[in-house]
Amino acid sequence: MSDVRSPVSASPETSNDQGRRQAALLRLSTNIAAAGTESEICEAVVQGLYDESLGYDFVAVLLVDEATGDRVLTASVGWQEAPPSLRMQPGKGLSELPLLDGELHYTPQVTQASRYLPTRNEGSEVDVPIQINKKLVGVLVVESNRPHAFASDDLEILRAAAIQAGIAIGRVRLLSAERQRADEQEALLATLADLSAQLKLSTLLQAVLERAVALLKVSHGELAIYEPEKQELVVVASQKVGKKDTTGVRMKLGEGAMGQVAQTRKPLLIPNYEEWAGQSPQYTQVEFQAVMVAPLLMGGQLVGAIAVMDKDPNRQFGEDDLRLLNMFAPQAAVAIENARLFTAAQHQRQYFEELVQNSPVAIVTLDVNHDVVSCNPAFQQLYGYSEEEVAGRNLDDLITTEATRMEAVGYTKQALDRDTVKVISQRQRKDGTLVDVEVLGVPVIVDGEELGLMALYHDITELLEARKEAEAANTAKSQFLANMSHELRTPLNAIIGYSEMLYEEVAETDQGELSDDLQKIRGAGQHLLSLINDILDLSKIEAGKMELVTEDFDVRATIDEVTTTVQPLVEKNDNRLDIRCDDHLGTMHSDPTKVRQMLLNLLSNASKFTDGGTITLEAVRRTGANGGADILLFKVSDSGIGMTVEQMKKLFEAFSQAEASTTRKYGGTGLGLAITRHFCRLMGGDVTVESKPGVGSTFTIELPATFEGPGMIETDAEPAPN
Amino acid sequence: MPKILLVEDNEMNRDMLSRRLQRKGYEVAIAVDGLQGVEMGRSGDYDLILMDMSLPELDGWEATRRLRTEPEAGAIPIIALTAHAMAGDREKALEAGCDDYDTKPIELQRLLSKMEALLASE
Numbered sequence: 001m002s003d004v005r006s007p008v009s010a011s012p013e014t015s016n017d018q019g020r021r022q023a024a025l026l027r028l029s030t031n032i033a034a035a036g037t038e039s040e041i042c043e044a045v046v047q048g049l050y051d052e053s054l055g056y057d058f059v060a061v062l063l064v065d066e067a068t069g070d071r072v073l074t075a076s077v078g079w080q081e082a083p084p085s086l087r088m089q090p091g092k093g094l095s096e097l098p099l100l101d102g103e104l105h106y107t108p109q110v111t112q113a114s115r116y117l118p119t120r121n122e123g124s125e126v127d128v129p130i131q132i133n134k135k136l137v138g139v140l141v142v143e144s145n146r147p148h149a150f151a152s153d154d155l156e157i158l159r160a161a162a163i164q165a166g167i168a169i170g171r172v173r174l175l176s177a178e179r180q181r182a183d184e185q186e187a188l189l190a191t192l193a194d195l196s197a198q199l200k201l202s203t204l205l206q207a208v209l210e211r212a213v214a215l216l217k218v219s220h221g222e223l224a225i226y227e228p229e230k231q232e233l234v235v236v237a238s239q240k241v242g243k244k245d246t247t248g249v250r251m252k253l254g255e256g257a258m259g260q261v262a263q264t265r266k267p268l269l270i271p272n273y274e275e276w277a278g279q280s281p282q283y284t285q286v287e288f289q290a291v292m293v294a295p296l297l298m299g300g301q302l303v304g305a306i307a308v309m310d311k312d313p314n315r316q317f318g319e320d321d322l323r324l325l326n327m328f329a330p331q332a333a334v335a336i337e338n339a340r341l342f343t344a345a346q347h348q349r350q351y352f353e354e355l356v357q358n359s360p361v362a363i364v365t366l367d368v369n370h371d372v373v374s375c376n377p378a379f380q381q382l383y384g385y386s387e388e389e390v391a392g393r394n395l396d397d398l399i400t401t402e403a404t405r406m407e408a409v410g411y412t413k414q415a416l417d418r419d420t421v422k423v424i425s426q427r428q429r430k431d432g433t434l435v436d437v438e439v440l441g442v443p444v445i446v447d448g449e450e451l452g453l454m455a456l457y458h459d460i461t462e463l464l465e466a467r468k469e470a471e472a473a474n475t476a477k478s479q480f481l482a483n484m485s486h487e488l489r490t491p492l493n494a495i496i497g498y499s500e501m502l503y504e505e506v507a508e509t510d511q512g513e514l515s516d517d518l519q520k521i522r523g524a525g526q527h528l529l530s531l532i533n534d535i536l537d538l539s540k541i542e543a544g545k546m547e548l549v550t551e552d553f554d555v556r557a558t559i560d561e562v563t564t565t566v567q568p569l570v571e572k573n574d575n576r577l578d579i580r581c582d583d584h585l586g587t588m589h590s591d592p593t594k595v596r597q598m599l600l601n602l603l604s605n606a607s608k609f610t611d612g613g614t615i616t617l618e619a620v621r622r623t624g625a626n627g628g629a630d631i632l633l634f635k636v637s638d639s640g641i642g643m644t645v646e647q648m649k650k651l652f653e654a655f656s657q658a659e660a661s662t663t664r665k666y667g668g669t670g671l672g673l674a675i676t677r678h679f680c681r682l683m684g685g686d687v688t689v690e691s692k693p694g695v696g697s698t699f700t701i702e703l704p705a706t707f708e709g710p711g712m713i714e715t716d717a718e719p720a721p722n
Numbered sequence: 723m724p725k726i727l728l729v730e731d732n733e734m735n736r737d738m739l740s741r742r743l744q745r746k747g748y749e750v751a752i753a754v755d756g757l758q759g760v761e762m763g764r765s766g767d768y769d770l771i772l773m774d775m776s777l778p779e780l781d782g783w784e785a786t787r788r789l790r791t792e793p794e795a796g797a798i799p800i801i802a803l804t805a806h807a808m809a810g811d812r813e814k815a816l817e818a819g820c821d822d823y824d825t826k827p828i829e830l831q832r833l834l835s836k837m838e839a840l841l842a843s844e
Binding site for chain 2: 489490492493494496497498500501504529547549
């Protein structure tokens with residue numbers, strides 16, 4: 001490598017040559033002055049110096065790429081093979097010399113070893129630094145095929161050309177830097193304007209990204225939001241990345257360039273993406289080479305990442321690029337955070353709006369003047385009014401009739417007075433038809449201020465219909481049971497009647513053995529009849545058609561009648577019946593048939609569930625409390641199998657004996673006690689039980705001595721005691 | 723010997739009740755539907771009428787109402803017999819003009835006491 005600092009060779013030029021050189025230099029200056037860009041300036045320099053009068057064989061300008069330090073062949077002439085924008089690593093060749101010391105270097109005899117551009121084996125070369133304010137920005141390289149071809153005035157011309165080029169390039173750069181700053185200002189202002197315009201987040205971020213891409217003069221860009229709950233980035237804005245839109249692509253922390261930046265929260269510059277090891281499998285078929293990614297941070301928290309890429313393999317990102325990209329980061333981060341807060345609020349609002357919109361219940365809101373503010377589709381469907389038709393109008397004017405108007409106004413006022421309304425009523429549709437509705441009115445109070453009220457209307461037409469149907473079905477059931485028992489009793493009538501008749505005849509003619517059998521037929525018939533009667537009674541009770549026939553009757557006589565009837569049953573299980581009655585039971589005014597039936601029920605139960613024991617019937621008349629009517633107590637105790645607490649719980653329910661096996665063993669419908677309780681309650685009293693398994697049970701009927709009930713009482717399945 | 727008119731469409735019930743009443747010493751005439759009951763009853767030849775309520779041609783209530791308008795038969799005691807033990811049956815029978823009411827199946831003793839009470843009050 002030769003290092004020759006001063007021109008030494010003799011100059012062969014004439015004064016004519018000198019003149020032409022001056023002219024060439026002038027032309028060069030004019031051309032440089034007219035050039036508007038760095039490459040135009042360089043082109044003007046090389047074209048101006050590649051002049052016959054100067055006799056140089058190769059002229060080139062190398063400019064230093066500030067981002068990468070590469071020497072970029074910006075303009076060249078005389079060397080056909082030179083590829084445009086050829087890049088060279090720093091540090092090698094003669095052209096490096098001026099960049100080391102800022103001096104002109106003349107190499108009269110070029111050797112192979114000293115060459116950087118391997119085109120010639122011999123000749124001479126001058127390398128002149130190009131400077132902007134003492135800063136080395138490039139090299140003017142001039143070569144000749146001949147050794148020692150440059151005279152001292154050649155060097156002066158080249159020095160002058162390099163100075164001019166430096167000034168011109170400096171001016172252009174200054175201009176472009178100013179323009180760049182203006183662009184940046186503009187982009188920032190535009191972004192801030194977007195932010196305040198409350199655009200949709202995706203639109204906003206797309207705009208931010210597009211601006212970044214434009215300002216950085218890159219081919220691609222991508223912006224992703226970080227979702228902390230999933231620890232994933234999701235691409236929300238994309239500028240020509242990949243063959244299709246990458247919006248919606250998700251990346252885990254650490255996945256790909258963006259994922260890495262999200263993880264490290266530091267910018268990342270990748271010179272050649274294709275060769276980069278950290279590629280995401282989602283980004284393998286890409287057109288770009290250089291990649292730059294910056295994290296989007298908000299108060300130290302990661303909110304996303306922004307990336308720019310370029311398909312030009314020579315485009316290398318540097319500090320300036322990163323500075324520009326970072327300029328957008330805070331804006332994007334603020335936008336994302338704002339949007340997040342806004343979206344959360346909006347989401348909440350939408351959620352409630354959806355609830356109202358999709359509610360099958362008609363909902364209408366009123367202001368404090370009873371005027372409609374809004375209504376949901378169900379309201380529109382129920383009443384046939386559109387929202388426009390009702391908005392601002394008085395609700396009660398719209399959907400009431402003369403009959404319901406006053407009532408509705410009252411409810412509206414009630415709700416506005418902070419009292420919830422819940423009623424069943426009728427309202428009028430737009431077409432004049434009436435609809436059965438359940439009305440719910442609630443005041444709307446926000447921060448203690450009454451804003452109006454909300455009314456809900458539930459169409460209960462179907463409900464009422466269903467209730468009617470259910471009632472009809474129940475009536476049909478009761479009717480069926482009544483008819484059925486009638487149909488069953490008619491043949492039974494004959495069975496019992498004929499057996500009774502035959503029994504009488506047989507008794508008269510003294511045919512002893514037949515009379516026993518006839519008694520059995522009659523007994524079985526009577527049993528069947530009592531079962532049917534129970535079912536009929538219960539169906540009447542359930543249908544609310546149980547009738548009370550009240551009259552005065554002697555209590556003691558009734559008890560005697562019952563005990564006579566039940567005696568055979570008592571004796572059947574070797575039981576003994578013990579009667580303990582007050583001397584002064586007196587008369588009762590009630591339904592004697594039912595009193596009889598209840599006592600029979602209890603006594604026959606006691607007989608059934610007791611074996612070889614004692615059954616006690618106790619009757620007491622007690623003076624009513626506070627001068628009220630006297631009370632009659634009938635207590636039936638046995639020493640039978642008894643019951644557990646569990647069994648007692650279900651005792652008075654229809655069809656429940658202790659268990660199914662009980663029914664098989666002891667017979668009966670399981671209706672007796674249910675009927676007894678219903679009767680008791682119908683007659684203003686009640687029945688209670690005490691029992692211990694293995695010890696026995698005591699049932700107590702308590703009835704008012706005088707019951708003046710209506711002839712027929714509407715009863716529920718389980719009427720409350722009077 | 724009291725003369726009883728039994729208006730009853732069911733053959734077995736008719737047969738059974740009439741035989742049992744005859745054995746108790748009553749003279750029993752029989753009508754098999756409401757129309758025949760009114761036809762026979764209007765003669766006034768009977769001391770008491772046992773009237774089933776669910777009858778063909780003319781039901782017991784209507785037959786009773788018609789008999790009550792007859793000059794000869796208007797005062798004959800009538801006992802309604804019915805298998806319908808549903809609410810209101812008793813009132814309905816009394817409204818139609820019956821003097822008493824008994825439910826089927828017949829408890830002979832109970833019926834006899836009701837009959838005797840009405841016959842004695844005449």
